[in-house]
Amino acid sequence: MSRYVPVQTEDFAEFYEASYRRVVALVAAIVGDRHQAEDIAQEAFSRALTRWQRVARYDLPEAWVRRVALRLTVDATRRMRRARIMSVLLAAGQRGASGRRYDPHDPLEVTALSLALMRLPLAQRQVLVLYYLADLPVDDIARDCGISVGTVRTRLAAARHRLYRELRESDEEVPHAR
């Protein structure tokens, strides 16, 4: 995934082409499901399209889309909480030496890292993904999540601590990136 680079353009198609993959990657890392991530990302961009004349004038239109997407993940995650638990359990049960996927239609592979990530509380998962995957500074994360910088730091520390503890407790090594 490419690092976050703000896109400044009046052309929505150009903005969409440049930003879509970053947004869908963020959402995928938060919800752990490709289809859900694509649905949320498309919904966020379609809302931007509806309001493009307004959104294009913001300093960072992608930040607007990201905030909308984060907002959508909150509700989606609440709705999917039960299914998520089942998926994680199922994934853990199916996960073998081959590291096969728990959903044949979803290319997101089950790894010790993904399992640990999905066990994090949503609020911690969001800041962790925004920090490590989107490479955003804590100030921007605070703005995106509507929380204080101090809260971002607290959540980030807690997420990191919990993630590393989960990984340590895992019997299996974290599969290496492809």
Add this chain to the structure above:
Amino acid sequence: MLDDPLREQLAAWVHPVTSQPIPDIRVLRRRARRRGIRRAVTAAAIAGVVAAVAIGVTAGLGGAGRSEGGRPVSPPVSPPVSPPVSPPAWPKAPGTWHPGAWRAAGPLPAADAAPAEQPYIVMLPVGRGTAQVRNMFTGQTIATIAPPHGQFFAGVAAAGDDRTFVLQAEVGGQTPNSPMPFNAPTAAFDELRLTAGGEVQYLTVLGTVPARTALSGFAISQDASMLAYFTGAGFETVSLRTGTGKHWLPVDHGVVAPYSLSWAGDRTVAFEWGSGNNPHPPGMGIRVLNVAAPGNLLQASRLVVSYGRYCGARAACQDGQLITPDASRVLVTRVVGPDQHYTDSIVEYSVRTGRQLAQVMPTVRTPYAGPPCVPLWTNPSGQQVISFCGGHGERYDHGHLSRLTVHPPMYGMNFGAAFAW
């Protein structure tokens, strides 16, 4: 694990998602259109009123009433803002219109009608091009409606009688590997009339316009005589009685929000006026237009609620608002924040004075912007309102709030199909 390996592994984990092709931008346009249509529809439908009441009252005259056993029903009243006056003197509207095909909607509901008296919604299942009639309170599908030959239903709006709906359809267009048309050259507007039992009475074509000017939000007046459809920055109002119309062009480089149109009676259109090429055009906010008045869009309209009063968090504001059929109030989603939290609420404002009259949904506070909260239905007086927020319906009844079970078409947290109530 160190930070850098964590970064690398996260990026590698989601790589299969980012390596997928980017969806065609038309997918977004369709989503936006469906969402907007639903808003415009609900706005026009607001009015949607208790035809059942009228039917209940006229049952003794042989009408097929829907009134619930033993329940007293209010007498039907004429909508205060839609007297049977002649349409404005406008020139011929763009497109091809068939004034002879238009028929007036049935009796409008009583001013203080209850929602149960108006159960029917018309929804458009995603990607099928058909329409369905559903009972909003039971979820029962009553009828499925195929479009006229060559058409693909893409939007729907409701008049005030709970029996009359206008469907917007795409006509023609390429359909490569998809049942949905792309780049349809023409948009059609069809009038759908339901029987008392919710079955189809008739479906007739009202007119057609070039699709490039009319595949976005639209609304139909309470008596189904007037249409308003978004045209790219402003909107066109068309008299279906005469096939004449007026194009309300934007001024001062502002824009009309595409899905913000809603009618009170057949002379008043509420809309949101916002920033376009000019980030701060004069008079931003919810405005009310007298379509028979002279002058341009801003000269003929009046600011009711300024933008800053209902949008305190621009990234999270909703743009679906409704005007009550009697033109006395507007229902607006107000979003404030974030100041640690966002605060969402739905507020009634007086059209005459702009003052806040009531809050019709409990305040929702969330560290995130929260799920969309929108008004779905109001009776003509605005004393009874149904809103939807966070996956459930909320009823406002003369100052009292309670949860209500409704069955809008849902897909995840969003409305899954355009629908009109």
